[in-house]
Amino acid sequence: MAGIRVSQSAYEKIQHLSHYKLLDSVKVYPERVTFDGQDSDEKIILFLRQHPVILVPPLFKAIGIVLLFLAMSWVFGTLLGDIVKAGTVSFIIFVGGVAVAVSSVLYAFFMWYFTVTIVTSTRLIDLDFQTLMDSRWSTTVLKAIQDVSYNTPGFISTLFDMANLSIMTAAHKDDFELANLPKARDVQDILMDLVENEKENVPDDELI
DSSP states (O other), rough: OOOOOOTTHHHOOOOOOOOOOGGEEEEEOOOOOOOTTTOOOOOOEEEEEGGGGGGHHHHHHHHHHHHHHHHHHHHHHHHTTTTTTTHHHHHHHHHHHHHHHHHHHHHHHHHHHHHHEEESEEEEEEEEETTTTEEEEEEEEEEGGGEEEEEEHHHHHHHHHEEEEEEEEEGGGOOOOEEETTHHHHHHHHHHHHHHHHTTTTOOGGGG
């Protein structure tokens, strides 16, 4: 069962990530987190979500929707003012716009919240929600991981210290693409040390 040795670079990264509190996008050895199918002796080492900055575009989109419906409410209220009460028309259109905007923000938030990556003492698990009703659960044992590569796509990713991890396994059909992870370089280092310890069968009394 894999763990981290104090002498490894991943130990320092674990200590660093344990203080990362941005919307709980990174949890180290979480005490109150479990998942269906978890073995009794299986320990969760990392619990990861995408960087919260990915929620900013949906938020701006929602603001745009509200402004659009606000303009529409003014236009229709003006055009129909002589037929029906302009205030009623404007209010209905504006409330509809707010409802659409709030729905889009909540959808983006739930997609972010429920899409998680879990690194345990024996395996890697990726829970990816395509829609709220359609999810994909992928898993691989640590011993099957052959390589973990790191990619920072652009200025925004560099600015907010997030990146994509590509994980190649022995069965190439089970390769993983983990997008927009915060502190991805640290996660890469931790994961590679875990894989190394698992493959070398390091005794449990040398691991944390």
